[in-house]
Amino acid sequence: MSFDKPAIVAEGLGKSYWVGGHKLIDSMGMHALVDRALTSPGRVVTRLIGQKKPTSHYPEIPGHMKWALRNVSFSLEWGEVLGIVGHNGAGKSVLLKLLSRITRPTEGHAILRGRVGSMLEAGTSFHGELTGRENIQLSGAILGMRRSEINRRMDEIIEFSQVEEYIDTPVKRYSTGMVLRLGFSVAAHLDTDIMLIDEVLAVGDQQFKRRCIDKMRSVAKSGKTILFVSHDMDVLKDISDRAILIREGSLVMKGSPEDVVEEHLKNAGRS
């Protein structure tokens, strides 16, 4: 496989949820089926064998269809860093969740060429009862590292996180900052071709933040392709080659990080 094809191509990606009535449910899910099986069993059968696409006519289920993301298309070349800008709830995280296969799209498709690593919130796979070292092994494996790879980079990861002293202490005794540092450190040492990163820099002290940004820049320089969501506009401008702006689930702008951030802030001032 060569590098002449883009690293990431997304075409018409969309994700819808059913809002109201119950909690957020996927309109294709078991809950919707069971619900309907109780009210009109016949139609469930026709639905199971018939149409595959979720449709918006389910009058029996209270609530309505809500598109968290719709019609998002873009492509990303090898080694490019794409910043994703948008307000809370605009659909940025949904986009990353779709690309990292945590959840499936309702429509559209995307191709990611290469190993994909994702860091959506640092340290979330940690378990409080385990020590820092044990959590590095756990978290690394879940993020897709081989055991040998983790052990090889163990010292590097510990050193970067600056929690050497407590590395054999259960993580539940850590401060919030320490957990985040360790979490970032594991993910930053992932050796994947594509990195999907969400909000990891939002917390932590200034000094560590600086080190994270430096680390990410060096990762970006090493030829990795990065998709990057942040609310920190300075960091975003600093790291990204290009940026996209997502507003209410739609991709409204593509361009240079400066232009996109400006447009985003202009809108933020108005609302």
Added chain:
Amino acid sequence: MAPVNSQRTIDERHTTHVKPPSGFPTLELGEVWRNRDIVLILAVRDIKVRYKQSFAGISWAIIQPLLTMIVFTAVFAGVVEVTTHDAPYPLFSLAALVPWSYFVHAITKATSCLVTDQNLITRVYFPRLVLPISAVVGGLVDFFIAFALLVILLVIYGSAPTLKILLLPFFLLFTILTALALSLWLSAINVQYRDVNNALPFFSQVLMFVSPVAYPASSIPEKWQLLYALNPMATVINGFRWALLENQPGPGIYSLVSVAVVLIALFGGLYFFRWQEDRFADVV
């Protein structure tokens, strides 16, 4: 030839296609196999976590079946008499309690595994099948510790092993598959309906009464044996007793019914799980 512009080549195998769920799910068991590291690491995590800040620690794996055995012996050998085909009652019951405890432990753990690890499911991608498999595999540590107790008891009673013991691994494998088959269904349903978790203690209690844990399967009238074999744990327990103790009736033709039940439940469960899997992150 390596590409000149980079030291790395991109393997076609690593290409990810993101697309809407459609049609009949595929099992993708190869992907689970490639992620076997996670199965192991999660199993180790669960064992470590379970016995941290615990005084008795891993010996709980012995205490539970041992105490149950003592209670059963007091009731079924002392108060009401149960035929055991000449086996000492403690041995007779422990040979059943060891696989039974494993089974209950595994399905209990697996049922809630997707909910317990929802922070993983909603934030990292890995084949979700890894979670129930890890729960079922992880329970084996307890099984082997309890099994050691059983071996000690066999020695104390002077019960010499016969060649039948060589078939024990097959019965263990069958126990694992039974637990996994049930776990796939229960864990996937539990994501949407937490009722499963509440119903489970009652369910496993009832299941114990319809399994030959405290009594021999031979006390079930012949005309009900076929129906009885629909419960694969009956075959598991029969198998354990037959392989370990003397003079126990062997697994009969009805065992094939149990095998069929497990295979159907297992493959049905795999497909059901895969069908539901795409929505775990959205509904959990």
